[in-house]
Amino acid sequence: MRAALAACLVSIASGWLAGCAGMYPxxxxxxxxxxxxxxxxxxxLVAGFVGGGIDDVDTNAETVRLLRSQxxxxxxxxxxxxxxxxxxxxxxxxxxFWRRVGEEYHNPLxxxxxxxxxxxxxxxxxxxxxxxxxxxxxRRIEMxxxxxxxxxxxxxARLLYIDGQTGAIIHAxxxxxxxxxxxxxxxxxxxxxxxxxxxxVPEVLGTVSDHTVVGPxxxxx
Amino acid sequence: xxxxxxGILLVIxxxxxxxxxxxxxxxxxxxxxxxxxxxxxxxxxTYRFERAVAIDASYAFAYNxxxxxxxxxxxxxxxxxxxxxxxxxxxxxxxxRQNYELFKETHARSTGGVSR
Numbered sequence: 268m269r270a271a272l273a274a275c276l277v278s279i280a281s282g283w284l285a286g287c288a289g290m291y292p293x294x295x296x297x298x299x300x301x302x303x304x305x306x307x308x309x310x311x312l313v314a315g316f317v318g319g320g321i322d323d324v325d326t327n328a329e330t331v332r333l334l335r336s337q338x339x340x341x342x343x344x345x346x347x348x349x350x351x352x353x354x355x356x357x358x359x360x361x362x363x364f365w366r367r368v369g370e371e372y373h374n375p376l377x378x379x380x381x382x383x384x385x386x387x388x389x390x391x392x393x394x395x396x397x398x399x400x401x402x403x404x405x406r407r408i409e410m411x412x413x414x415x416x417x418x419x420x421x422x423x424a425r426l427l428y429i430d431g432q433t434g435a436i437i438h439a440x441x442x443x444x445x446x447x448x449x450x451x452x453x454x455x456x457x458x459x460x461x462x463x464x465x466x467x468v469p470e471v472l473g474t475v476s477d478h479t480v481v482g483p484x485x486x487x488x
Numbered sequence: 489x490x491x492x493x494x495g496i497l498l499v500i501x502x503x504x505x506x507x508x509x510x511x512x513x514x515x516x517x518x519x520x521x522x523x524x525x526x527x528x529x530x531x532x533x534t535y536r537f538e539r540a541v542a543i544d545a546s547y548a549f550a551y552n553x554x555x556x557x558x559x560x561x562x563x564x565x566x567x568x569x570x571x572x573x574x575x576x577x578x579x580x581x582x583x584x585r586q587n588y589e590l591f592k593e594t595h596a597r598s599t600g601g602v603s604r
Binding site: 289290291293295296297299483484485486487 | 515518519521522525526549552553556559560562581583584586587590591594595
């Protein structure tokens with residue numbers, strides 16, 4: 268034990284003497300507490316979402332399934348298994364409705380909201396290649412600007428955290444994420460949905476569960 | 489062996505500091521603190537960086553390092569204070585600013601800095 272400590276101290280001294288540059292990158296591990304105080308709850312109900320946008324994706328069913336599986340892996344709260352509820356914009360703002368849901372599921376924390384995946388196409392200027400032969404018959408390629416059709420898919424989400432006992436909204440977050448591709452490419456809508464939800468899921472997990480973040484920092488001398 | 493190693497370290501520190509002005513002495517503490525941090529000995533590093541700012545309160549890099557060490561140990565408010573002191577002393581330091589931006593990004597949630 269002493270020998271190990273001594274070796275460590277000698278190693279520190281060596282590093283200290285060797286360190287002549289002024290910047291020393293280190294990784295800092297930080298425990299970030301859950302954004303929301305979930306201690307009054309033992310269970311979480313991902314109730315359902317007002318969907319919309321592209322018909323190819325049932326954003327209510329897919330979001331319920333995805334968030335439940337990710338939240339189960341986080342092991343912060345017990346995730347209630349139940350069918351995805353058909354939610355309307357009117358029910359989102361109806362505390363009596365959520366109190367009834369709370370009674371049915373023994374006053375859990377309820378996650379609901381609006382998740383819409385939309386699409387729009389626009390024309391942008393991009394670079395393309397043009398092949399030609401010069402006066403001496405040599406093959407040449409030149410870059411030229413050309414109009415490109417771009418499809419942008421946007422995931423807009425408003426997530427509401429509702430207290431199952433009172434039916435009151437206790438926390439809300441809004442997200443807007445988008446991804447673009449050439450319209451000539453065939454990208455399934457579900458693929459875009461998962462790409463965009465992957466950016467949103469860590470925020471949801473961080474809202475209800477503690478987590479650690481490892482980040483780079485620079486020590487200076 | 490342990491005593492011998494500590495002796496070597498002490499000689500190194502004293503030799504560095506004995507001829508020195510406060511900044512040089514603070515730099516010696518910072519150098520040791522950095523080496524400790526690189527070995528994961530963050531409590532020792534924190535102690536060294538605290539000594540450095542006590543010796544030379546105008547040493548921006550020492551405050552930056554103290555902030556990083558505090559952040560690693562979950563002392564968030566202390567880290568924030570140290571970053572702000574570092575930036576007040578060296579407002580043009582991109583590296584300190586970058587550290588502070590990363591810190592704020594990481595801890596925005598616990599202070600309500602994220603849009604709701």
